[in-house]
Amino acid sequence: MKNSIKVERAKKNITQAELAKLAKVSRQTINAMELGKYVPSTVLTLKLAQIFEVEISEIFTLEDSDWV
Amino acid sequence: MKLNFLFPNEFKKIGWIILIPSAIIGLVTLIYNYEPTFLDFNVPAIFIDKFSLSDEKQLFGTVSNNILNEILGILIIISSLLVAFSKENVEDEYISKIRLESLVWAVYFNYGILIFSFLLIYDFSFLWVMIFNMFTVLLFFIIRFNWQISKLKISAYHEE
Numbered sequence: 001m002k003n004s005i006k007v008e009r010a011k012k013n014i015t016q017a018e019l020a021k022l023a024k025v026s027r028q029t030i031n032a033m034e035l036g037k038y039v040p041s042t043v044l045t046l047k048l049a050q051i052f053e054v055e056i057s058e059i060f061t062l063e064d065s066d067w068v
Numbered sequence: 069m070k071l072n073f074l075f076p077n078e079f080k081k082i083g084w085i086i087l088i089p090s091a092i093i094g095l096v097t098l099i100y101n102y103e104p105t106f107l108d109f110n111v112p113a114i115f116i117d118k119f120s121l122s123d124e125k126q127l128f129g130t131v132s133n134n135i136l137n138e139i140l141g142i143l144i145i146i147s148s149l150l151v152a153f154s155k156e157n158v159e160d161e162y163i164s165k166i167r168l169e170s171l172v173w174a175v176y177f178n179y180g181i182l183i184f185s186f187l188l189i190y191d192f193s194f195l196w197v198m199i200f201n202m203f204t205v206l207l208f209f210i211i212r213f214n215w216q217i218s219k220l221k222i223s224a225y226h227e228e
Binding site for chain 1: 156157158160161162163165217220221223224
């Protein structure tokens, strides 16, 4: 799964640490998601969409490898 | 996700404070076979099978025993549990995933070493394997988990 957390973060002009605080997760988690090393839960996905004020599908997109 | 069987974060520090000295004292007293006489007691026991001429077997009773190794063993187990299973500062879903992966890894690694020891270590030397194996699952988990977390912290630190 691809995500545009970094882009959304840049639009809002907030750091990883600030986003972590808003979403009530650790900074490592934000970093791991941006690097594509961690796929977040539904709850965290919904939180991020709410923080960025966009639809989930604007942040997260499926890749072909997700269907394998 | 609310129930996770973990201790509050503050217990991790308490765990380390107890674990480090008891592990060092435990190791030293084990190696030098140190048993101070003031800790000799008659203690209640079950499944008694005395290793002596009388060949005494009892279901319940008392035995004379030096309780230093019992005290240290219990301290090491409880403090390792606190270190291993206290929450991180922010215990979120990703940290929980790493916790689980580290636990699986530690169990595999521990039993891998045990199988290896079964095949190569015999007689009295195997007693040492059994003694250490009582504590190594937790020890391997603690090492692996904290190593993974610190790797993440470093990687997140470089990002900004």
